[in-house]
Amino acid sequence: MYRMEVKLQDLLISSRRPRSPNIQIYRPQLTSVLSIVHRITGLTLVIAAIGLVGWLIAAADGPHAYGVVHNALTSAAGRIVLFATTFAFFLHLCGGIRHLAWDAGYGFELRTIYSSGWAVVAASLVLTLAAWITDLFMQG
Amino acid sequence: MSPRQMRTALGRAAGLGSAKEGVRHWWRERLTAIALVPLTLWFMASIILHSSNDYAGFVEWLKRPSATFMMILLLVALFSHTALGLDVIIKDYTHSRAKIPALILMRLTCSGLLAAGVLAVLRIVFRQ
Numbered sequence: 001m002y003r004m005e006v007k008l009q010d011l012l013i014s015s016r017r018p019r020s021p022n023i024q025i026y027r028p029q030l031t032s033v034l035s036i037v038h039r040i041t042g043l044t045l046v047i048a049a050i051g052l053v054g055w056l057i058a059a060a061d062g063p064h065a066y067g068v069v070h071n072a073l074t075s076a077a078g079r080i081v082l083f084a085t086t087f088a089f090f091l092h093l094c095g096g097i098r099h100l101a102w103d104a105g106y107g108f109e110l111r112t113i114y115s116s117g118w119a120v121v122a123a124s125l126v127l128t129l130a131a132w133i134t135d136l137f138m139q140g
Numbered sequence: 141m142s143p144r145q146m147r148t149a150l151g152r153a154a155g156l157g158s159a160k161e162g163v164r165h166w167w168r169e170r171l172t173a174i175a176l177v178p179l180t181l182w183f184m185a186s187i188i189l190h191s192s193n194d195y196a197g198f199v200e201w202l203k204r205p206s207a208t209f210m211m212i213l214l215l216v217a218l219f220s221h222t223a224l225g226l227d228v229i230i231k232d233y234t235h236s237r238a239k240i241p242a243l244i245l246m247r248l249t250c251s252g253l254l255a256a257g258v259l260a261v262l263r264i265v266f267r268q
Contacts, residue, residue, distance in 0.1 A: 039229065042225050042229075043229070045222075046222055046226065049218055049219065049222055052218075052257065053215075053253050053256050053257040053260070056256075056257050056260035056261060056264070057256060059195075059198060059199075059202075059260065059264055060259075060263040060264050063195040066195045066198070067195065086184075089180065089184070093177065093180065093181075096173050096177075097177070099173075100170065100173065100174070103170060131188060134188050135188045138188055138189060138191060138192060139191060139192045
């Protein structure tokens with residue numbers, strides 16, 4: 001069973017036949033884009049999770065290591081990475097809540113799927129900006 | 141509600157679907173997702189509130205029992221959710237012999253990161 005599956009996959013890849021769904025010729029839609037964005041942000045947050053552990057290990061090591069990591073995170077490049085990570089976090093959080101609503105059986109009408117999709121995008125942008133503006137005020 | 145009850149009557153009667161499993165994975169992914177909503181929001185709010193603090197301030201914050209408790213819960217929920225998510229991604233896109241080694245490596249890495257994270261928190265909190 002498993003071997004057959006592997007051979008079929010190899011055949012499909014080697015013959016370069018189009019695979020269903022033909023995403024290379026498929027017009028991107030909000031629904032499909034948000035679906036893959038949920039995976040991509042999930043993977044981004046895996047890297048952030050590794051960074052979180054690295055940050056804690058540095059802090060456990062002592063003030064020097066903590067300072068090195070803190071300076072890296074508050075540098076211009078560090079802030080850009082953290083800003084992108086914050087946006088990925090809120091996209092995954094809001095997208096996840098949308099998924100939980102679907103799991104509970106709500107929001108399957110086409111209109112609702114689009115309005116909840118745009119709500120995820122808007123809420124993620126607003127929450128990311130709100131978090132960073134609050135952070136600026138806390139530092140200032 | 142247990143994963144067994146989440147299975148549909150038809151699913152129970154037919155004795156598993158084509159995948160033969162999945163309810164437990166699905167259920168745990170939701171549980172950890174729900175747990176991560178307050179935990180990650182707490183973490184982000186704490187970082188914003190304490191971002192201007194120096195090392196001593198950071199240690200003082202993490203030593204608060206509520207912060208230690210939340211941070212350890214965050215690490216546990218985060219790495220189980222990570223393992224469940226990566227499990228699906230590896231199974232979806234790996235069609236070679238590398239699949240099983242990749243799954244093993246991913247699981248062990250997630251467990252290792254969780255242990256390292258929790259140990260680091262405990263070291264910070266219990267250091268004299």
